[in-house]
Amino acid sequence: xxxxxxxxxxxxxxxxxxxxxxxxxxxxxxxxxxxxxxxxxxxxxxxxxxxxxxxxxxxxxxxxxxxxxxxxxxxxxxxxxxxxxxxxxxxxxxxxxxxxxxxxxxxxxxxxxxxxxxxxxxxxxxxxxxxxxxxxxxxxxxxxxxxxxxxxxxxxxxxxxxxxxxxxxxxxxxxxxxxxxxxxxxxxxxxxxxxxxxxxxxxxxxxxxxxxxxxxxxxxxxxxxxxxxxxxxxxxxxxxxxxxxxxxxxxxxxxxxxxxxxxxxxxxxxxxxxxxxxxxxxxxxxxxxxxxxxxxxxxxxxxxxxxxxxxxxxxxxxxxxxxxxxxxxxxxxxxxxxxxxxxxxxxxxxxxxxxxxxxxxxxxxxxxxxxxxxxxxxxxxxxxxxxxxxxxxxxxxxxxxxxxxxxxxxxxxxxxxxxxxxxxxxxxxxxxxxxxxxxxxxxxxxxxxxxxxxxxxxxxxxxxxxxxxxxxxxxxxxxxxx
Amino acid sequence: xxxxxxxxxxxxxxxxxxxxxxxxxxxxxxxxxxxxxxxxxxxxxxxxxxxxxxxxxxxxxxxxxxxxxxxxxxxxxxxxxxxxxxxxxxxxxxxxxxxxxxxxxxxxxxxxxxxxxxxxxxxxxxxxxxxxxxxxxxxxxxxxxxxxxxxxxxxxxxxxxxxxxxxxxxxxxxxxxxxxxxxxxxxxxxxxxxxxxxxxxxxxxxxxxxxxxxxxxxxxxxxxxxxxxxxxxxxxxxxxxxxxxxxxxxxxxxxxxxxxxxxxxxxxxxxxxxxxxxxxxx
Numbered sequence: 001x002x003x004x005x006x007x008x009x010x011x012x013x014x015x016x017x018x019x020x021x022x023x024x025x026x027x028x029x030x031x032x033x034x035x036x037x038x039x040x041x042x043x044x045x046x047x048x049x050x051x052x053x054x055x056x057x058x059x060x061x062x063x064x065x066x067x068x069x070x071x072x073x074x075x076x077x078x079x080x081x082x083x084x085x086x087x088x089x090x091x092x093x094x095x096x097x098x099x100x101x102x103x104x105x106x107x108x109x110x111x112x113x114x115x116x117x118x119x120x121x122x123x124x125x126x127x128x129x130x131x132x133x134x135x136x137x138x139x140x141x142x143x144x145x146x147x148x149x150x151x152x153x154x155x156x157x158x159x160x161x162x163x164x165x166x167x168x169x170x171x172x173x174x175x176x177x178x179x180x181x182x183x184x185x186x187x188x189x190x191x192x193x194x195x196x197x198x199x200x201x202x203x204x205x206x207x208x209x210x211x212x213x214x215x216x217x218x219x220x221x222x223x224x225x226x227x228x229x230x231x232x233x234x235x236x237x238x239x240x241x242x243x244x245x246x247x248x249x250x251x252x253x254x255x256x257x258x259x260x261x262x263x264x265x266x267x268x269x270x271x272x273x274x275x276x277x278x279x280x281x282x283x284x285x286x287x288x289x290x291x292x293x294x295x296x297x298x299x300x301x302x303x304x305x306x307x308x309x310x311x312x313x314x315x316x317x318x319x320x321x322x323x324x325x326x327x328x329x330x331x332x333x334x335x336x337x338x339x340x341x342x343x344x345x346x347x348x349x350x351x352x353x354x355x356x357x358x359x360x361x362x363x364x365x366x367x368x369x370x371x372x373x374x375x376x377x378x379x380x381x382x383x384x385x386x387x388x389x390x391x392x393x394x395x396x397x398x399x400x401x402x403x404x405x406x407x408x409x410x411x412x413x414x415x416x417x418x419x420x421x422x423x424x425x426x427x428x429x430x431x432x433x434x435x436x437x438x439x440x441x442x443x444x445x446x447x448x449x450x451x452x453x454x455x456x457x458x459x460x461x462x463x464x465x466x467x468x469x470x471x472x473x474x475x476x477x478x479x480x481x482x
Numbered sequence: 483x484x485x486x487x488x489x490x491x492x493x494x495x496x497x498x499x500x501x502x503x504x505x506x507x508x509x510x511x512x513x514x515x516x517x518x519x520x521x522x523x524x525x526x527x528x529x530x531x532x533x534x535x536x537x538x539x540x541x542x543x544x545x546x547x548x549x550x551x552x553x554x555x556x557x558x559x560x561x562x563x564x565x566x567x568x569x570x571x572x573x574x575x576x577x578x579x580x581x582x583x584x585x586x587x588x589x590x591x592x593x594x595x596x597x598x599x600x601x602x603x604x605x606x607x608x609x610x611x612x613x614x615x616x617x618x619x620x621x622x623x624x625x626x627x628x629x630x631x632x633x634x635x636x637x638x639x640x641x642x643x644x645x646x647x648x649x650x651x652x653x654x655x656x657x658x659x660x661x662x663x664x665x666x667x668x669x670x671x672x673x674x675x676x677x678x679x680x681x682x683x684x685x686x687x688x689x690x691x692x693x694x695x696x697x698x699x700x701x702x703x704x705x706x707x708x709x710x711x712x713x714x715x716x717x718x719x720x721x722x723x724x725x726x727x728x729x730x731x732x733x734x735x736x737x738x739x740x741x742x743x744x745x746x747x748x749x750x751x752x753x754x755x756x757x758x759x760x761x762x763x764x
Contacts, residue, residue: 348651371647374621379652381625385659 003278007065008271059262076278080243086266090116092223092239095254101126106160112142125409134317140358143317144175162190172325174211181218193222199230203281211320232273236266304333334389348379403448411445427480432469510592512644517600544570545741546702551666553731558632564620566637567593569605621647627660636669654693664719671712688763700749
C-alpha cells in the first residue's frame with residue numbers, strides 16, 4: 001500500500017471543497033455558531049469537527065476511508081489488524097482485556113501495571129494473578145517481569161486466559177517478551193502488551209537499536225499510545241492485533257465502550273501521524289535516539305546525576321531498555337527526583353514528564369532538537385551547582401505478595417466501610433493504595449490487608465513517599481468490604 | 483523597479499528599506515541569511531527576516547556592547563563573546579592591547595563566512611592572533627567553563643531564533659559560573675517599547691537579577707532598530723558607574739564614534755517607563 005496516502009484527511013479535505021450544507025450535528029456547524037471557540041482553536045480545526053457521514057465512514061463499522069486508514073496502519077505496524085481508538089490508550093487496554101477474559105476468568109499480570117488495566121478488571125470481572133515484581137534497590141524503581149516469575153504464575157494458574165506485559169514500563173524497561181509469548185502460548189494463553197510507551201519500537205532501525213515491538217515478538221494484542229511517541233493528538237491510540245485474533249469480535253468489544261461520535265480531529269491526526277511514521281519513522285527515531293544518547297552522555301559527565309541505560313541489562317527482569325527514555329537518578333546530588341522536577345519547573349521554566357523519589361524522566365521525542373536538549377542539560381548543571389546537598393539514602397523497599405481474596409469487580413461494587421489503618425488488618429481492601437516509589441500498588445480492590453502491608457504503609461508515610469488512591473487523602477483510614 | 487526589504491516590528495508596524503541589490507541569500511542549518519545593499523545604509527545583514535546590522539550604524543551597537551564593560555573592568559584580559567558571528571564586537575575588542583585572549587562562540591559557521599565575504603568592514607578581525615573562533619552552541623560552551631573570564635559579551639539574535647537558549651535562566655547561571663569573581667556579563671537586552679518585546683525584556687531582566695548580585699540596564703540609540711534598544715550589565719562586584727574609570731579609559735586613546743565616557747554615564751539613566759518595567763521584576 002502507499003503509505004503516503006492519508007484517506008481520512010483526504011476525505012475531510014474533499015468534504016470542505018464540496019461545501020456541503022450541514023443539517024447534522026455538531027451544532028456549531030463548522031464553527032459558525034461559536035465565534036470564541038473558532039477564534040481560539042482556529043477555523044481549520046472547527047471545519048473538520050464533523051460527524052460520521054457517507055463520505056467519511058463510521059468508526060463503529062468502518063467500510064470505506066476509516067477502513068482503508070486502518071489497513072494502512074496495520075501494514076505500517078506490520079500487524080494483522082489495527083483499530084483507531086479515540087478514547088485514549090485506556091480504552092485500548094480495556095478492549096484488549098475484555099476481549100480475552102470474562103467474569104471469573106484469570107489474567108496474569110505484573111504488579112506495576114497501569115491503573116487502566118486494573119480498572120478494566122473492575123469492568124469485566126476478571127481475576128488478577130500477580131507476577132512477583134522485581135525492583136532495582138539502588139535506583140528505587142520497579143523492573144520488568146522475570147521469565148521465571150511468569151513461568152511460576154503460569155504453572156500455578158494453568159486455567160488463566162492471558163498474560164499481560166508492559167513493553168516497556170514507564171521507565172523504559174522491557175521484559176523478555178518473546179520468551180513469555182512462547183511460554184504462554186504453550187499453555188494456550190494469549191499475550192497482551194501494554195505498549196503505551198512503545199509506539200516507536202515498530203519503527204526501530206535495522207540493527208535493533210530499540211527493543212522488539214510486541215506483535216513482532218508474537219504477542220496477540222498491543223495497546224499503543226500514538227499520542228506519546230507517535231506524534232498524534234492526545235487521546236488518540238491504536239489497538240493492534242496479531243493474525244490469530246478474531247478482529248470482528250474485538251471490534252464488537254471496542255464498541256461496548258467507545259464513543260459512537262469518534263472525533264475526526266483525532267482520527268485524522270492518527271491517519272497523518274501514521275503516514276509520517278511509515279515514511280520517516282526510522283529516521284525520526286534514530287534522531288530521537290541520538291538526542292537522548294547525547295543528553296545521557298553529557299549528564300553522566302557532569303557527575304552526581306546518573307542517567308542509566310543498557311548497562312543495567314541483566315537478561316532477566318531488565319531484559320532490554322528503550323534508550324530513547326532519559327531517566328535520571330538524582331540521589332547522587334542529594335535531591336529527590338521530584339525535587340529536581342519542581343526546581344526545573346519553578347526556576348527554569350522546564351516541564352519534566354515526572355519525578356519520583358530517586359529519579360526523574362525527561363520525555364524526548366519527535367518534537368525535540370539540539371537547542372531544547374542543550375537547555376535541559378545546562379539547567380541540570382545549574383541545579384547541581386545551586387541546589388545539591390550531601391547524598392541521601394533511599395528508603396528500603398519491599399515487595400509484598402498480594403493475597404487476592406475477591407475479584408476487583410466484586411470488591412468495587414459491594415458495600416464497604418472505612419476503618420482506621422490498624423483495625424483493617426484481616427479485612428478485604430476495597431480501593432487502591434499506590435506508593436511512589438516505586439509506583440507499585442500496595443493494595444488493590446479485593447486484596448487481603450495484612451499486618452505486613454499496614455506496617456509498610458506507615459513506614460512509607462514516615463519516609464515521605466507519595467501514597468495515592470484511597471478515599472481518605474491522609475491515608476489514616478482504608479475502605480474495606482463489610 | 484522598486485525592491486523593498488520590510489521588517490515587521492509588530493503585526494501592524496513595519497519599517498522598510500529600499501534595496502539596491504541582493505548580495506547573498508542562503509539557508510544554513512540554523513537560519514536563513516541574507517545580505518542586501520541599500521543607498522543610505524550601505525550593506526545590511528538579515529537573519530530569518532530580522533535586520534541584524536547595517537554598515538551605516540553598526541558602530542553604535544558594537545561600541546556600546548563592548549566599551550561599556552571595558553571602561554569599568556580595570557584590567558580585562560580574558561573575554562568570551564557569544565553570538566557575534568559578524569565580528570563587530572571582536573573588531574572593537576582588539577583595540578585593547580591588554581586583552582590576552584578572546585573566545586568567540588558562534589553557532590552558525592555560515593554567518594561568519596557570509597560576513598567575511600560581504601561585510602568586510604565589520605568582519606575584519608577574525609585573524610587577530612588573540613581570537614579563537616568556536617562554532618558551537620553558546621549554552622553548551624559556557625556550561626563547561628568555570629571561573630575563567632573577566633567579561634562575557636552576549637551578542638545574540640532574538641529569543642525566537644537559534645538564540646533562544648541565550649535568554650534562559652540556565653544560561654545566565656552558567657555565565658555566572660564561567661566568570662571570575664569580579665567578572666561582568668553584558669547582554670543584548672532587546673527593546674522595551676512594544677508590548678511583546680517588553681515581556682522579553684522583563685523576563686530576561688528577571689532571570690539575570692536572579693543570577694547576579696547586581697544587574698543594571700543601559701540604552702543606546704540605534705537608528706535602524708527604530709526603537710529604544712537596551713543592553714544588560716550584570717556583575718557580582720563591579721558597578722557600571724561607581725567603578726567607571728573614565729580617566730584611565732580616556733588615556734588608552736581608543737578611537738570611537740558613539741561611545742565616550744560621558745555618554746557611558748548617561749546611558750544608564752533610563753526613561754521612566756523602562757525603569758518601571760524593570761523594577762517590576764527586581
